[in-house]
Amino acid sequence: MNFDVPGPEADWLDAPVSACPNPNPAWQTSMWWYISGLFRVVAGLAPSLDSVAGRLKLTTERGWEELSPVDVAMIQIRGVHFALHRMEYSPMTDTIVSVINETEDDEAAIDILFTALGVGREVLTFRGDLRGGDEGVEWLPAARPLV
Known part of the structure; x- marks a missing residue:
């Protein structure tokens, strides 16, 4: 099964960091929110993450969380x-x-x-929050074994 994300649309510019006309649906925001x-x-x-960021023409930021470096792309799409x-x-x-805490409908x-x-949803590997352990996580068919 192929899990690649298609490349960006031909008319998309880099994801904006401020308001400007651009058909790209992603709005680049700051890693510090996360x-x-x-x-x-x-x-x-x-x-x-590279494939997803490439599709939306996002910049990933490098930071540190808990015990590991983390690469993050912060975006806003349709609010x-x-x-x-x-x-x-x-x-x-x-x-x-991850979604901002105020998001009411995770599936939407x-x-x-x-x-x-x-x-489509076939690329989902899990739903739920891993931080709470496996009890709150639903593992899905696209899930790959840990390397």
Whole structure:
């Protein structure tokens, strides 16, 4: 099964960091929002963070969280704030999807992200928040074994 994300649309510019006319649906925001604890994990994606960032023409930022460097792309799509990230030393290669805590409908938020990425739910590896352990996580068919 192929989990690649298609490349950006031909007319998309780099994701803007300020208001400007651009058909790209992503709005680049700051990694520091994620660090400040305003986000919660809702899902994992099989495509790499580089692939996802490439599709939306995002800049990833390098930071540090807990015991590992983390690469993060902060975006807003249709009013939903996302943190897309991957921990360097984690055996999990998934792109972790977090949403701002005030997001009321996680499934709708995930659908908004998938529409922008041009992929379907088959790329989901899990739903739920890994920080609470396996009890709150639903592992899905796209899940890959840990490396």
